[in-house]
Amino acid sequence: MNYLFELRKDKINKNGLIPIRIVITSGKIKIRKNLSNVKTLLEDWDEKSEVVRNNKKNPFYEIYQQSNIDVQQTKEKLENIKNFFKFNNIPFAEDIFLEKFDKEEVSVAIDFFEAFTEFVNVSKHTKALGTITKYTTVKNFLSQFTEFTRYPIRFDTINQRFEEKFMDYAYEERKTLNNYYGKLISIIKTFMNWSFDRGYHNNIEFKKLKRIENEIEVIFLEKEELFKLYKHDFENERLNKSRDFFCFGCFTGLRHSDINNMDKANIYDDFIQLTLIKTKTINHRVELNIFSKAILEKYKGTIYEPLPKISSQKLNKNIQDCCKIIKLDSDITLTRHIGSKRITKTHKKHELITSHVARKTFVTNSLIFGMNERILREMTHHTDEKSFKRYVDISNFQKNKEMKSTWNINFETE
CATH class of the missing domain: 1.10.150 (DNA polymerase; domain 1)
Incomplete structure (x- = not known):
């Protein structure tokens, strides 16, 4: 990278003062930057030293004084930028140069x-x-x-x-x-x-750098648990609204943020079409089943249409209360690792139910019911195959359980 100061003789003003610009070159790249406060008479510019000759008797003394300060500061900035490329072993690039030049101070090292x-x-x-x-x-x-x-x-x-x-x-x-x-x-x-x-x-x-990751349990509501929650009439309206919000996620696979952001304009007869918050996917379509339609119908024409707005924190607290009331209290043991250290802790199931469980419930049960994997992934917009495979493994385990509890029991004596 090289640079020089160039007099803009085509821009001379009525006082004979000529503005100065710098010209930066590197290979085939050429950049020109005007120095707005730097001006000189042609005969006062010292091309060799790149300063304006000045003395107190000069009518432009104050202008020249400021010009020389700006020239010196510009030189220092240019040298820092030059060293930035050199010491960091970075090829010269116009966009990086301009970004650095426009800053008040330029560090040679990148923080x-x-x-x-x-x-x-x-x-x-x-x-x-x-x-x-x-x-x-x-x-x-x-x-x-x-x-x-x-x-x-x-x-x-x-x-x-x-x-x-x-x-x-x-x-x-x-x-x-x-x-x-x-x-x-x-x-x-x-x-x-x-x-x-x-x-x-x-x-x-x-x-x-290695990313360490352990398989973790998928918490979801089994079919019987889901419909026990869906059909229960709670005495508290706050809990009923939270139940409907959560169950809508269980029947559509939508994230909390997408349900909370949903508007009447997103609802069609048999499907929802909206922009997903997390992935910014536009016109994402989710089909409606009879249960999700029934929940939407419940709030049609009310001030809550299409659904009540509930923060994730409030939903988590309310849905845990709902699940405790309907006695979802089976023991679930979670295993986690800190390095090589294994930590296990047993919880009641209702303690583990959060807004995220709704989406997991939809995916897992859809697979158990036999929904096509490719179509399901399109509906839920799962881009990570590894995370989706966890649901497939769970659904296969559930199918195996069903087989043992039906065919194997009914025909084991024959």
Whole structure:
């Protein structure tokens, strides 16, 4: 990268002052930037030293004084940008140069956390609010990690040594579950890939970071449990509304955010068509069955149409109360891992019912009832085959249970 100061003789003003611009070149790239406050008479410009000759008797003394300050500051900024490309081993790029030039100060080194903040802000245009919250949480987790361990986080230090230190901190200090640790690593790698593509670093060691993930139980309502909840008339209207909201998710597979954002205009005779919040998928279509239609019909013409609006926090609390009332109290043992340490805890089923369970209930029961997997994935917009396979495995287990409880029992004596 090279640069020079060029007099704009075609832009001379009535006082004979000529504006100056810089011309930056690198290979076939040429960039011109005007310096708005830098002006000089032709005879006062020192081309060799690249300064305006000045003295107190000069009628343009104050203008020249400011011009020389701006020229010097511009030189310093250009040298920092030049070193930025050189020391970070980044090929010169016009968009990166302009982004750097427009900043008040230019750091030769790229700050990891400043870049992460930029990554979060840029992602707001394409990612759902929940994803942005996760990105911010990971950034804060990394900040707390480096504060606690004094490990120097830079682009070039995201390597095997980082992985060892980060894993030790996550498991020993924060008691992080394996699956959450895996999500942390996944987002860190997403950020490192993004910053690599932008030319912020040339470190590829981060690709070796390993994501740890354990299989976890799929909590869902079996058919009998679902319809016990669906048909129960609660004394409290708050619980009845929460029951309807939750069951609508169980009958459609829609996420809480999509149901809560649903409008009358999204409802057609036999289907719903809407934009999904999480994936930003437009005109997504979900077919209505007799049960989801009945719930919508219940609120037709009321102030709640198409459905009551309920926050996820309130829904979780209310639906757990509903499930406790109808005695969904079978014991469920959950197994989690922190590193190699196994942790088991037994809960009553109603304690585990949250808004997420509705979607899991729809997927699992649809598979048990024999719905085509491909069509089901299109309806629920599951893009991750690995996560969807968990439901297939559960449904196969349930089918096997049904076989044993019907055919095997009825004919085992013959």
